[in-house]
Amino acid sequence: MDAQLLPYRTMARNNSWANHRLLTACEGLSQAEFTAPRTGFFPSLRATLNHILVIDRFYVDAMEGGTLGPAAWADPEPCATVAALKAAQAAVDARLMAVVDGLNAAGLARIVSVHRGSRIQHERMDRLLLHLFQHDIHHRGQAHAMLSGTGVAPPQLDEFYASEEAPLRAGEFAALGWTEEKVWRGMA
Template identity: 70%
Template sequence: MSAYPATVYFAAQARNNAWANHRLLKACARLSQEEFEATRTSFFPSIKATLNHILVVGRFYVDAMEGGTLGPAAFADPLPCATAAELHRAQGELDRRLLAWCEALDDPGRIVEVHRGTRIQRERADRLLLHCFEHDIHHRGQVHAMLSGTSVKPPQLDEFFSVGEAPLRAGDFAELGWTEADIWPETR
């Protein structure tokens, strides 16, 4: 079996990212608004603040990948979504944009211009994507840990690539409009 081209890998990572966000936000939707906003121990002071941070930073980078110039204006409102339901909708839309960009990526080495206010950072697309995925994983882990102190059990988030775990993903994939064949070319 040959290795996947980088473009297939990045699209799979974008789906993994969207799937993990979807599962985590579905769990958070079961929280009361009080639990969602409660002060907790983490880098950001609440589940609400951490999930909004994931969204805001994602908007900053996806805009840059799409050729936009939003730049630091992305950070003007650090809490754009008041509820878990609003976050789920907004994050889902952003995840679809990121996936579409990754599926259209034909050169992982292409340069993306990231508008930083006083300067433009020029970064390879593959390196920027790796940073974005790691950023989300890092902060989802914080939310996952914070959920442990609530009435909602933290969901499984690390079985996306395990072939034996397809039943775990099937319902989520249906909700996202995907199948295994959309992810792995050899199953088409």
Template identity: 55%
Template sequence: MPSFDPSRMFRKLAYNNALANHRLLAACSALKPGEFEATRTNFFPSIKSTLNHILTVDWFYVDGLEDGTLGLRAFGIEEPFDDLRSLSAEQAKVDQRLVGVCETLTPERLVSIVEIQREGRIQRERMEDVLSHLFQHQTHHRGQVHAMLSGSSVAPPQLDEFIVDDDARFRGSEIAALGWSEERLMR
């Protein structure tokens, strides 16, 4: 019987995050001119604003998880990308960095303390808690973009087919596009 590895779920969530972003951003690439920046009802006023927010928050937290020094400069420009192509490329990069962080996790590392730069203070949290918060944040805002797509010319894509083995039949093209294998995702 295999032993329990608490790091496995975080690896799977990192791959899930990258796959869901890949699928969502591909759907957004089919938007008609003006729909990406169109004002919509949501926490952020547009698909563009929401996707930029996801990206800058990812930069902030992934840098902290990597013991980096970017800190609050991640938010220096509220919407760093006006076009979806550039934003998608940067999102893919930070998604790969997060996968890299999660690929190196051990039970000991999960309980290590991550230092996160805040305005005038350093926040100290267990790595597993920071990761949980980050995955929740990403899912929350991807759901908002998904809802905004409902009011556009593009049908919202399915975003929850990436955790269980049985869903492999639904993700083959994304796995191939990212250069991954099912074996890599399911270990």
């Protein structure tokens, strides 16, 4: 694998793992706790986590060459429950990993057409990927803080790269169909 691609491939998996870990923790909430008003950019855990899903669908569709555009956010909370959200997020995360896995060095520089309704934004794939990863990290942090105000302990989300944590995430990786080798192949 081209060393230039490995960080994007790994970040796509980190993104999926963090979503999985956070949504698994949220499964411990009641529906009332999931929808309860909370302090954040979005007013609840459900709204915040659905926002991640909606924006992922928007950008992944564009990366795949689609024209979904603003229709992606026609329903800002398409998933009413944690279970529905976890399944939908896993599906879009798999699509994102497939996009990244299908890239070559030239693909990172490919221009992606992002349909924004009245205009089409043209953006390099590498920049769009970095934007999406940052967006998701930002909003997962907000959801993590919201979860702190519940009886469910917020999960650690920043240990994906820590080799000492490999035994702790082995079960989660297995649930995702991954192994340490599969995620890190090509790294020294």
